[in-house]
Amino acid sequence: MILTEFEWQTLLLSLKIAGAAIIFSLPVGILTAWILARCQFIGKSLFDSIVHLPLVLPPVVLGYLLLLTMGRHGFIGEWLDKCFHLSFSFNWQGAALASAVVAFPLMVRSIRLAIESIDCRLENVARTLGAKPFRVFMTITLPLAFPGILMGIVLGFARCLGEFGATITFVSNIQGETRTLPLAMYTLLQIPDGESAALRLCIVSIILSLVALFLSEMLNRWHKKKLTGSK
Amino acid sequence: MLNINVSKKLASFVFEFKHEINCQGVTAILGVSGSGKSTLINLINGLIKPDIGYINLNQETLVNTEKHVCIAPEKRQIGTVFQDALLFPHYRVIKNLTYGAKSLNSERFDEIVTVLNIGSLLNRYPAMLSGGEKQRVAIGRALLTNPQLLLMDEPLSALDMPRKKELLSYIDKLVSDLNIPIIYVTHNINEVKRIAQHVAVLEQGKLIDYGSTEQILQSNYLKEWL
Numbered sequence: 167m168i169l170t171e172f173e174w175q176t177l178l179l180s181l182k183i184a185g186a187a188i189i190f191s192l193p194v195g196i197l198t199a200w201i202l203a204r205c206q207f208i209g210k211s212l213f214d215s216i217v218h219l220p221l222v223l224p225p226v227v228l229g230y231l232l233l234l235t236m237g238r239h240g241f242i243g244e245w246l247d248k249c250f251h252l253s254f255s256f257n258w259q260g261a262a263l264a265s266a267v268v269a270f271p272l273m274v275r276s277i278r279l280a281i282e283s284i285d286c287r288l289e290n291v292a293r294t295l296g297a298k299p300f301r302v303f304m305t306i307t308l309p310l311a312f313p314g315i316l317m318g319i320v321l322g323f324a325r326c327l328g329e330f331g332a333t334i335t336f337v338s339n340i341q342g343e344t345r346t347l348p349l350a351m352y353t354l355l356q357i358p359d360g361e362s363a364a365l366r367l368c369i370v371s372i373i374l375s376l377v378a379l380f381l382s383e384m385l386n387r388w389h390k391k392k393l394t395g396s397k
Numbered sequence: 398m399l400n401i402n403v404s405k406k407l408a409s410f411v412f413e414f415k416h417e418i419n420c421q422g423v424t425a426i427l428g429v430s431g432s433g434k435s436t437l438i439n440l441i442n443g444l445i446k447p448d449i450g451y452i453n454l455n456q457e458t459l460v461n462t463e464k465h466v467c468i469a470p471e472k473r474q475i476g477t478v479f480q481d482a483l484l485f486p487h488y489r490v491i492k493n494l495t496y497g498a499k500s501l502n503s504e505r506f507d508e509i510v511t512v513l514n515i516g517s518l519l520n521r522y523p524a525m526l527s528g529g530e531k532q533r534v535a536i537g538r539a540l541l542t543n544p545q546l547l548l549m550d551e552p553l554s555a556l557d558m559p560r561k562k563e564l565l566s567y568i569d570k571l572v573s574d575l576n577i578p579i580i581y582v583t584h585n586i587n588e589v590k591r592i593a594q595h596v597a598v599l600e601q602g603k604l605i606d607y608g609s610t611e612q613i614l615q616s617n618y619l620k621e622w623l
Contacts, residue, residue, distance in 0.1 A: 287483050293470040294442050294477045295497025296542055305496075309487045393486045393524065 169370070172350075177370055180346040183258055184326035187266035188273075188319055195270060195318065199277035200307070221271040229335025232264055237336075260337035261344045265326035273322035280314020281307060313386050320382040324375055347371050399546065399580075403440055403450030403460075412436050412602035418595070420455070420546060420578040423568070425589040425610070428599035434582040437599070438550045441580070442477045443470035454546060476539030477548045481555060482531035484523035490534050491519040497542035506541065512570050513537045529560035533567060540577065547571070547579045553588065565591055590614065 169177065198217055202210070220228055236243040238255045246252045254260035284307060292302045308315075330348040337344040339353060351367045354360035399418040404411060412433045418424050428434050439445040441452060443459065451461040454475070460467045484493050494510075495501055510516050513533045523531060532552050539547060549568075553561045569592060571577055581593060589596055589610060596613040598606040606613055613619065 285483070287479065287481075288485060290444050290470075291477070291479065291483045292485075292496070294444070294473075294475065295538065296471045296474075296499065297497070298469075298471055306485060392522070 169366075173366065173370065175342060176345060176347055176350045176367065177374070179258065179342070180327055181374075183262045183265055183346055184323050186259070186262040187269060187326045188322050190262070191266040191270055191273065191322070192315075192319065195273040195322075196277055196308070196315065199274045199281055199318075200303070202274070203278045203281035217274055218271045220268050225268060225329070225331025226335050228267055229264060229332035232260075232267065232332065232336040236260070236263060254337070256337050256340060256344065258343055261329075261333050261346065262326075264332040264336045265329045268329050268332050269322035269325040272325050273318040276318035276321055277311060277314050280311040280317075283314075284310045312389050316382050316385055316389075320378050323378055327371065327374060347374075398453075398455060399441070400451075400453040401437075401441070403447035403452060405436065405440065405445065405447045407433070407436065407602065410602045412440075414440075414599075414602075414604050416597065416604055416607055418580065418597065418607075422572055422594040423579045423581050423592045424595040424597065425593035426580060426582045426597050426599060427584065427586070427589055427613075429584055432599040433602040434584075434599055435550055436602070438477065438548045438580070438582055441546075442475045442548055443468060443473050474542070474544050475546050475548060476542055476544035477550065478532070478535050478539050478552050480551045482523075482528075482535040484526075484531055484534055484538070486523050488522075489519070490515065490521050490523070490526070493523065493534055494519075494538050494541055496538060499542075501541075505543075508575070509537050509540050512574050513567055527560070528556050529564055532556065532564055536567070536571070540571070540575065544577070547577050549579060549581045551582050551584070553583070553585070561588075568592055586614070586619065 202214055202217070232254075234240050236246075236254045238244065238247060238253060243254060246254075252259075254263050288310070289302050289306055292306050293299070297305065327346070328348060329346070330352065333344060333346065334349060334352075339345055339349045345353065347367055347370065351364045351371075354364040354367070399420050401418065402415045404413045406412075409431070410433075414433075414437055426434050426437060436445065440447055441459070446467055447460060447462060449462050451463070452459045454473075458464070458466050458468075459473055484490075485496065488496070494506070494515075498506075510519075513536060515530070515533050515537055518526060518530055518534065523534070526534065536547075536549075536552070553564055556564065565588065568579070568581075572579065572592075581588075583589060593610050596606075596608065596610050597604055598613060598619075606616060
């Protein structure tokens with residue numbers, strides 16, 4: 167199947183938006199997952215609920231909240247624009263932000279489960295061997311949580327590729343700027359005779375998701391082999 | 398000299414230990430399961446903080462609640478070998494061994510590898526080792542941090558009889574060849590007889606007896622255990 171210029175543009179834009187969303191939200195996601203898995207503090211349940219809120223809120227509500235806060239006249243958006251000339255309005259960066267917010271709880275959940283499954287005693291041993299907490303995190307916790315982090319990336323990436331409601335509400339549906347695969351499919355379905363073009367994009371989406379899942383499975387197997395010492 | 402005077406509230410009892418332990422050779426901490434042996438080890442290595450009290454090792458304060466002093470586990474220079482070896486599964490043996498070594502002295506490394514007979518295991522992952530081999534690597538890993546004291550928390554309990562005998566001979570060598578003081582936690586009186594010079598007996602979180610191995614083994618309550 168050879169893609170048309172429009173399909174290539176849409177595919178590359180979707181990959182760029184999903185990739186940026188994951189790259190920028192991953193460090194925060196890992197830190198949040200670690201806090202939820204390993205720390206005890208007052209208000210943890212509230213913090214946990216806020217982290218998972220995007221999972222249960224309608225995406226349109228999230229998009230509207232982003233518009234209120236991060237839009238050109240939003241209280242954070244205006245400040246970012248004034249101080250750093252950073253704008254999230256009606257551009258691909260805004261689409262990446264919307265995708266990151268929607269995918270964040272899925273990513274955190276997967277990484278948190280992986281960190282919780284690590285034997286705490288391994289981290290304690292590392293401390294008795296002279297490793298400071300940051301070194302313990304980087305050399306023990308992070309490598310052992312690798313399969314969960316990978317799963318979090320794949321789930322988050324897939325969620326970003328499928329993101330529709332928050333994106334269209336926050337940054338609209340602009341060709342070449344914010345029109346990702348689902349938005350392009352939606353646009354095609356609104357015009358007469360657009361169904362076959364929409365079906366082609368549907369196939370592209372399926373192939374993309376399968377490739378992501380296959381790569382994650384391969385990496386997971388490689389990691390598992392390393393842990394069990396088998397060749 | 399290890400000077401301990403601590404109190405810690407646990408789920409089923411209050412752990413209280415007040416005594417000086419002579420840090421020469423092997424001192425065994427003897428007691429039944431749940432008597433607070435592992436709690437004592439974790440108080441000494443810093444993984445648990447006492448509610449009240451202090452621990453001094455060779456005139457250095459490790460923890461003192463009154464003075465608000467509590468040295469972090471990574472700064473105590475106390476090696477710990479746990480019951481299940483707990484090797485890092487994602488690192489080869491050589492990386493496990495050198496994990497805590499600040500500046501690797503190759504002579505020291507060779508000496509420890511030779512004493513523990515783990516030279517042939519260096520490139521393997523922990524999953525490829527037997528229980529006894531894992532424990533020997535865990536001992537080597539703790540020794541390579543140059544600890545002033547080595548704590549061993551029931552290191553033989555997960556091993557079968559031949560492996561136990563084998564590992565006990567390696568522990569003998571640690572004391573004779575490397576001259577490292579050891580606090581050895583166990584509930585097995587035969588292990589105490591075999592390697593310890595001094596014994597502290599714990600029951601329900603309290604120290605009930607302390608003395609030389611011969612002296613403790615003569616006591617009536619231990620005869621009942623036997």
